[in-house]
Amino acid sequence: MPTSDGGLARLFADAEGPEKTPARPPARIGPNAIIQTGQALSALYGPGVARLIFEAAGLEHYIGSLPTTMLNEHEPVALFAAIQATLPHAEADRVLAEAGRRTGHYILENRIPPIARQFLPKLPAGLSSRLLVSAIARHAWTFAGSGRFEGRVTGWKRPVVTLVIAANPLATPGCPWHGAVFHRLFASLCGDVASVRHTQCCARGDGACITQLGLGLAPMP
Ligand SMILES: [Zn+2]
Numbered sequence: 001m002p003t004s005d006g007g008l009a010r011l012f013a014d015a016e017g018p019e020k021t022p023a024r025p026p027a028r029i030g031p032n033a034i035i036q037t038g039q040a041l042s043a044l045y046g047p048g049v050a051r052l053i054f055e056a057a058g059l060e061h062y063i064g065s066l067p068t069t070m071l072n073e074h075e076p077v078a079l080f081a082a083i084q085a086t087l088p089h090a091e092a093d094r095v096l097a098e099a100g101r102r103t104g105h106y107i108l109e110n111r112i113p114p115i116a117r118q119f120l121p122k123l124p125a126g127l128s129s130r131l132l133v134s135a136i137a138r139h140a141w142t143f144a145g146s147g148r149f150e151g152r153v154t155g156w157k158r159p160v161v162t163l164v165i166a167a168n169p170l171a172t173p174g175c176p177w178h179g180a181v182f183h184r185l186f187a188s189l190c191g192d193v194a195s196v197r198h199t200q201c202c203a204r205g206d207g208a209c210i211t212q213l214g215l216g217l218a219p220m221p
Pocket residue numbers: 168171172173174175198200201202203208209210
C-alpha cells in the first residue's frame with residue numbers, strides 16, 4: 001500500500017547529509033545500524049565489551065574506525081547475531097532497543113528537515129503521523145536495508161500506525177531495534193505513543209515484520 005500521496009511527500013525536501021540514497025539499495029543499509037549499536041554497547045557495558053562483541057561478529061575493523069558509507073547489510077546482521085549470542089536474552093534486547101533509539105534520534109536529526117521537525121508536533125496526531133510515515137518511507141534504506149517497507153495510518157483521534165518490512169534482513173525476535181527506531185520518531189513528532197506491538201516477525205517465521213504504534217489523543221490546540 002502506498003505510504004502517502006505525492007503532494008504530501010513533497011513537503012519533505014531531503015535533508016542535507018553525507019550519505020547518498022540509492023534508488024534501490026540491494027542488500028545495503030545505512031552505517032548507523034553499526035555506529036549506533038557500537039555506541040549503545042559502549043554506553044551500557046563499556047568499550048571493552050563492545051570490542052569483544054564486534055570481534056565476535058567479525059567486525060573488528062570498525063573498532064576505532066566507524067563506517068561512514070552504506071554497508072553490506074550482512075554486517076549489522078552479524079553484529080545483531082553476536083549480541084544475541086553473547087548476552088542474555090533480556091540484555092540483548094536492551095542493547096538492540098538502545099541502538100534503535102539512537103538510530104531513531106539520528107534519523108530525526110539528520111533525515112527529517114528542520115521545518116518538518118517544527119510543525120509536525122503542532123499538528124493533530126492523525127495528520128502528523130501520516131506525514132511522518134511518508135517522510136520515513138523515503139529513507140527506509142536506513143532501517144530496512146533490502147527489506148520492502150510500507151506504512152499506513154488508520155484512524156484520526158487515536159491513529160494506529162502500521163509499519164511493514166517484508167523480508168526484514170535485520171529481524172531479531174520481536175524486533176526491539178525497529179520498535180525503538182519507530183517509537184523514537186513517532187513519540188518525538190506525533191505526541192504520545194500509547195503502545196508498540198510487533199504483531200508479525202520474520203525472525204519467527206513470518207514473511208514480514210509488522211510493527212503497530214497506537215498514538216494518543218491529538219494535542220490540544
Ligand atoms: Zn520482526
